[in-house]
Amino acid sequence: MKVQLENVKPMDIEKRSFEIITEELGDKKLVPGTELVVKRCIHTSADFDYADNLCFSPEVIEKAMAAIKDGACIVTDTQMAKSGINKRALARYGGEVYCFMSDKDVAEMAKKNGTTRATASMDKAAALNKKLIFAIGNAPTALVRLYELIQEGKLDPELIIGVPVGFVNVVQSKELIMESGAPYIVARGRKGGSNIAACICNALLYMIDNRRD
Amino acid sequence: MKVQLENVKPMDIEKRSFEIITEELGDKKLVPGTELVVKRCIHTSADFDYADNLCFSPEVIEKAMAAIKDGACIVTDTQMAKSGINKRALARYGGEVYCFMSDKDVAEMAKKNGTTRATASMDKAAALNKKLIFAIGNAPTALVRLYELIQEGKLDPELIIGVPVGFVNVVQSKELIMESGAPYIVARGRKGGSNIAACICNALLYMIDNRRD
Numbered sequence: 001m002k003v004q005l006e007n008v009k010p011m012d013i014e015k016r017s018f019e020i021i022t023e024e025l026g027d028k029k030l031v032p033g034t035e036l037v038v039k040r041c042i043h044t045s046a047d048f049d050y051a052d053n054l055c056f057s058p059e060v061i062e063k064a065m066a067a068i069k070d071g072a073c074i075v076t077d078t079q080m081a082k083s084g085i086n087k088r089a090l091a092r093y094g095g096e097v098y099c100f101m102s103d104k105d106v107a108e109m110a111k112k113n114g115t116t117r118a119t120a121s122m123d124k125a126a127a128l129n130k131k132l133i134f135a136i137g138n139a140p141t142a143l144v145r146l147y148e149l150i151q152e153g154k155l156d157p158e159l160i161i162g163v164p165v166g167f168v169n170v171v172q173s174k175e176l177i178m179e180s181g182a183p184y185i186v187a188r189g190r191k192g193g194s195n196i197a198a199c200i201c202n203a204l205l206y207m208i209d210n211r212r213d
Numbered sequence: 214m215k216v217q218l219e220n221v222k223p224m225d226i227e228k229r230s231f232e233i234i235t236e237e238l239g240d241k242k243l244v245p246g247t248e249l250v251v252k253r254c255i256h257t258s259a260d261f262d263y264a265d266n267l268c269f270s271p272e273v274i275e276k277a278m279a280a281i282k283d284g285a286c287i288v289t290d291t292q293m294a295k296s297g298i299n300k301r302a303l304a305r306y307g308g309e310v311y312c313f314m315s316d317k318d319v320a321e322m323a324k325k326n327g328t329t330r331a332t333a334s335m336d337k338a339a340a341l342n343k344k345l346i347f348a349i350g351n352a353p354t355a356l357v358r359l360y361e362l363i364q365e366g367k368l369d370p371e372l373i374i375g376v377p378v379g380f381v382n383v384v385q386s387k388e389l390i391m392e393s394g395a396p397y398i399v400a401r402g403r404k405g406g407s408n409i410a411a412c413i414c415n416a417l418l419y420m421i422d423n424r425r426d
Binding site (some may be wrong): 046080166175194 | 216217218221224232234260262291296341354379380386403406
């Protein structure tokens with residue numbers, strides 16, 4: 001087989017990729033205003049299921065961009081998601097990214113309470129007393145704990161990105177978040193991941209940058 | 214809607230997930246010896262396409278495990294993939310993980326040569342003079358450069374994990390790697406990602422640990 005490479009300059013690869021995604025989406029209906037988030041998830045995964053499974057609470061994109069511009073910080077449930085978020089773009093608005101999963105006090109709290117470290121790290125985040133966006137790409141137990149904290153009046157998040165991936169309690173934990181009353185972006189079903197969590201954060205950051213409003 | 218959570222202990226979630234994956238794969242034929250790699254990719258993505266798209270060169274699993282046990286290091290093309298690899302497990306055999314994408318000299322070399330930073334970081338890796346496994350989840354240009362370096366006799370990798378995701382030259386770059394003569398694990402087609410690259414490394418590490426041979 002002779003392999004033929006397409007001649008696209010490094011700086012044009014992302015643009016060309018988004019053109020292909022737009023082309024292949026055809027006349028697929030997306031929620032107005034959410035297109036760039038949906039397309040970036042497809043760009044990150046090459047999986048067009050995200051055109052169907054992403055669910056958005058009312059006006060969540062505008063609310064999320066306003067929160068970021070107001071200095072909101074992002075909490076992740078994996079170092080991988082933290083690593084994938086454009087921290088320089090976030091820092092321009094005063095925000096930073098936290099992941100407490102490897103913290104010693106979180107490990108101790110989890111052990112003491114018989115929970116996952118993800119649960120314990122949500123408790124640690126809730127105690128921060130900051131404007132927070134949660135980007136959860138791995139642990140359904142993190143979403144369950146966020147739901148409980150909201151119900152208990154201990155947390156009022158700016159946004160929950162609920163995109164854990166997997167087979168045990170993943171589907172259910174996302175449904176819980178959609179009933180929590182918090183603004184959400186959720187990938188309904190089993191799919192998601194730390195890469196998807198990070199890319200949704202980046203999509204929001206790049207939407208703010210392009211608008212320059 | 215009443216959400217019903219499944220009662221699975223934190224430590225049993227991964228085991229239960231693999232049971233569900235095995236169940237849903239049914240009598241799907243997988244290449245003998247590769248099952249744990251395939252299942253971990255499905256576990257990481259909830260995407261059963263990996264049961265079909267993963268391609269393995271002859272005896273690659275045994276070769277890869279031998280290389281790791283012999284102290285091979287892993288080179289990634291994203292900080293995210295580096296972040297996802299179990300570095301403690303790798304260190305037990307003397308290996309470490311490198312990602313040169315944010316290095317100043319790589320940025321300068323890329324600018325000077327009009328290439329991507331991924332291309333330049335493969336050149337930097339090839340000059341290391343170490344046993345190397347490449348885990349490429351993002352940049353097709355990294356795979357193209359690895360192919361060239363092999364053809365030029367400048368690189369003899371232990372393994373190439375070729376799983377970039379995307380729409381421009383991704384499909385082609387993977388076909389190139391399968392013609393390179395190097396041992397490979399490739400996700401044929403558009404799918405893959407930094408998470409998949411990391412999880413294949415972890416699958417190999419965990420297979421060594423479980424065998425304890």
